[in-house]
Amino acid sequence: MSYPIRIGAVALLLVALLVGLVVRETAARAQGTELRLTMQALDPRDLLTGHYAALDFGQALPLGAACPTGLGPEDKPGWIAFTPGPVTARVTGFAADRASAARLGPIVAKGKASCWRDTSDLKGPGRVALDLGVRRFHADQKRAEAVEAALRDREPGAAIGVLSVGKDGKPRLKGVIIAGQRMDLDWK
Numbered sequence: 603m604s605y606p607i608r609i610g611a612v613a614l615l616l617v618a619l620l621v622g623l624v625v626r627e628t629a630a631r632a633q634g635t636e637l638r639l640t641m642q643a644l645d646p647r648d649l650l651t652g653h654y655a656a657l658d659f660g661q662a663l664p665l666g667a668a669c670p671t672g673l674g675p676e677d678k679p680g681w682i683a684f685t686p687g688p689v690t691a692r693v694t695g696f697a698a699d700r701a702s703a704a705r706l707g708p709i710v711a712k713g714k715a716s717c718w719r720d721t722s723d724l725k726g727p728g729r730v731a732l733d734l735g736v737r738r739f740h741a742d743q744k745r746a747e748a749v750e751a752a753l754r755d756r757e758p759g760a761a762i763g764v765l766s767v768g769k770d771g772k773p774r775l776k777g778v779i780i781a782g783q784r785m786d787l788d789w790k
Contacts, residue, residue: 627774663730674717681700683705684707717730739775
């Protein structure tokens with residue numbers, strides 16, 4: 603085979619692999635269990651990079667609430683258990699294996715998590731930090747600016763991330779809800 607034919611064959615193979623990857627991820631996203639999490643504000647200098655909005659799914663603990671089962675100040679990988687609520691889900695526990703996490707909540711996802719409390723006042727504020735592997739939402743400039751504004755204004759429930767947790771436990775971003783308006787990922 604000549605070089606142009608080899609290059610063309612390799613290019614076709616790479617395009618087929620890319621299309622297959624997109625189809626597989628789209629199917630996994632569509633078939634997964636939907637998980638809605640409140641998004642927190644980040645440093646405003648880091649909110650937008652181009653048309654990407656940076657996402658942080660950490661959660662504030664209610665006053666006086668203890669850290670969820672299995673979580674402490676060390677950031678550790680494993681399985682995070684979530685329990686859906688009326689609007690968003692809450693972290694209800696953490697375990698090293700999927701079966702143990704499933705006993706702590708009906709939705710389990712792979713990720714890293716930690717929990718800390720203000721050590722000067724154990725009944726004071728605390729936070730659950732989550733790393734689900736979803737860090738950015740790509741959108742056109744107008745949508746990205748809306749995400750930035752909602753996160754900057756810190757209105758309760760103004761910014762919600764919509765994830766899909768597949769059978770493999772991997773969270774995949776489906777979209778965001780900004781001030782009640784849902785923006786799903788699309789390939790347009």
